Amino acid sequence: MIDYNKIISEYSPDKTEREKLKRISSGIIDKINLICKNENINAFPVEVGSVSKKTNLKCSDIDIFITFDKKYSKEFIEKKGVEIGHKILNNGVEKYAEHPYVSGTVDNIKVDIVPAFKINKGEKIISTVDRTPLHTEYVNENTDEMKIKDILLLKIFMKTVNVYGSEVSKSGFSGYLCELLIIKYGCFDNVIKKFAGLKGKLIVPEDKTLEKKFEEPVIIIDPVDPTRNAGAAVSIENLSRMKIASKLFISGIDVFNLKNNEMNKINKINRGTIIKVFSLKKPDIIDDIIYPQAVRLKNKIWEIMYRNGFIPLSWEIDIEHDIEILIECERDTIPLVSVHMGPPAESDESLKFINVWKNNKRLIRGPYILNDRLYVDIRNKYVKFEDVFNNEIKSMDIGKNIDNLKNDIKICDVDENIPMNVVNKFYLKSLFND
Amino acid sequence: MIDYNKIISEYSPDKTEREKLKRISSGIIDKINLICKNENINAFPVEVGSVSKKTNLKCSDIDIFITFDKKYSKEFIEKKGVEIGHKILNNGVEKYAEHPYVSGTVDNIKVDIVPAFKINKGEKIISTVDRTPLHTEYVNENTDEMKIKDILLLKIFMKTVNVYGSEVSKSGFSGYLCELLIIKYGCFDNVIKKFAGLKGKLIVPEDKTLEKKFEEPVIIIDPVDPTRNAGAAVSIENLSRMKIASKLFISGIDVFNLKNNEMNKINKINRGTIIKVFSLKKPDIIDDIIYPQAVRLKNKIWEIMYRNGFIPLSWEIDIEHDIEILIECERDTIPLVSVHMGPPAESDESLKFINVWKNNKRLIRGPYILNDRLYVDIRNKYVKFEDVFNNEIKSMDIGKNIDNLKNDIKICDVDENIPMNVVNKFYLKSLFND
Incomplete structure (x- = not known):
């Protein structure tokens, strides 16, 4: 029998960390309240995110939203929000999602201070971040100590099988989705059973007509906004991984300790293929915007290879440092x-x-x-892949941030020892390593 | 304007050749009559084939059938037919189609003497050769001097574009089909117009329901046996060639002199591919039986190449000396x-x-x-084509005459200078060279 409590205590913050987080967020909230009072601004700080819901794992960030009255303009709350953020986080830097916001650290804890409009339940939101305080409210109203434990367990499970995280390059399950799944199915074991037996899409609530409304593989209606699919970001691969991981777990395999399992053995042997890495410097733009363009570039290269008979076999993308695209193909020269x-x-x-x-x-x-x-x-006009590629890439539209860099794409043939992220990813690919 | 008469006289026998043929066939017929009379056999010699219909080109053979009364057994007419044949052709050798027959030469003219049953119009035939005298009768009854000229012209046209000949390795139009086409459409120009404008199958008479009864691309109902498709042997390639050749002729190109035309230029340049020739000794069996087995072997090799990723591109077969099968493929090694x-x-x-x-x-x-x-x-278990081939060919059924020879198949990689028929065929392939 797997000791769930032991797993949870291993991955969750201890008392000291929890108290530290509480102290920091209370301090920030007090400061924001004071500033708003002094400047006579109708706005209230509210803690959101996993810490506020007690579903945080170790080393979580603190997210504080400043919710402004709807009477203010978008421009005003953005300007004022950033101004307050800088007052509180003296090492803060401005970042951009839909709004600008301020990100910094307090006592080595990462803190984001984000302006939003104050929306009551059922009211129409103005910007997408306005929903977040409502999510916090919903989860807090629908969870208890037992459910919180199971949310933590589900998060740990998903982290272990590499399907946790809503950033675009991951396309996994967000913390909020874990919370919604435990609220819906009651406990961790039920969620796992659900995935293990699931055929096709995951649909919550289980209403087949939703399949027509949303095309994504995971459809989880947001309880605070029934028009929104909270599961839209989850890829088909990550849904498939959860199905397999859950089947394995139910079959008796200790998925929580899978990383040490033989299934992840590495086999860096010669494959008798051509492995090419296309790399270019990453523009100074957030990964969630760059990643889809990198995927688009990969698709274009794949398509060029396929159409011209170089027979592409597999691919990997990594954008941690540079944009790195690996494509394995059967040959780099076609007949005359x-x-x-x-x-x-x-x-x-x-x-x-x-x-x-x-x-x-x-x-x-x-x-x-x-x-x-x-x-x-x-x-054939060209028989070498490089010649075909250089001829075709000129006229291709990749995306506004990569288009003007496409002439700087470096192509190298790699063997298994080249120290690049994307090459490691390629050779390490396994069930829960992508 | 093309001078049809000049073309006809160039390819048809002159007066001397015609008289010689007449003299030889009359002599043979007289001798057979005498033998039958002496031996009290109810059988009559009849000249068949193009010479008997005056539709013969230069250097034609003479075909004499001995038509026996139906009261005799198959065994009797075969034995007696061969016996008479040998009496007349002192250099004759026995050959086998449906029946045994005797083939030899008289004054350097090839002569076949073939036993058959005497069948009257409308009666059921006993062996397929029994039909031939009826064909001769039908053509003679339905042609005149004008039509005979146009039959000769059509035969010459078909020879020029390489679609003439009913042997299996050619799968072209027989002389009898040329005769039927001129009888049906009246003259050479009409036949060419028919082919030039034809979409889909050639069907004579033009009855669409015949398409359901016969699956071949050329359906020409035999006037002496309405259940038989006289065009069954014609391949889709040869029908297509006639369509193209007729279009070219109508567009003003002198197809009769095409062989000297620039369209048949040879381009023996390096193709950047792998060209393999599979050869084996031809068993001592007539080509019409060996050829389909060679095609079957070619199809098996092609299928092995295709299924295992060697990417076959093109093929040729030649069985003039040995059985030679050429297959061009993109590579002979696949990735590991x-x-x-x-x-x-x-x-x-x-x-x-x-x-x-x-x-x-x-x-x-x-x-x-x-x-x-x-x-x-x-x-992959095997990455070299030879290894894959040797592993798979063992268990393959090619045909009864080749199966026990398949372990003796020699494989060689060829360049453009190897002196083999099949290699020449490959490099010379053009519209009317296959």
């Missing part, structure tokens, strides 16, 4: 000749096809007839 | 690794798949998840 299919012999285009090709310098053989059609064997 | 798709993560088979592969020696990477499925990267 391509078999090019023409129209059916009976078609009105057939004589035109013959005339076009018979004097073409690229003609190697033909025109000839196979079955009911004309064919020619023609010379 | 294959991406092997497993079941969906949610399937009941998923844990079994993980367990089967995790300790398998062929596992290189994984299991891992892509989209909603499990995958593993596994080591």
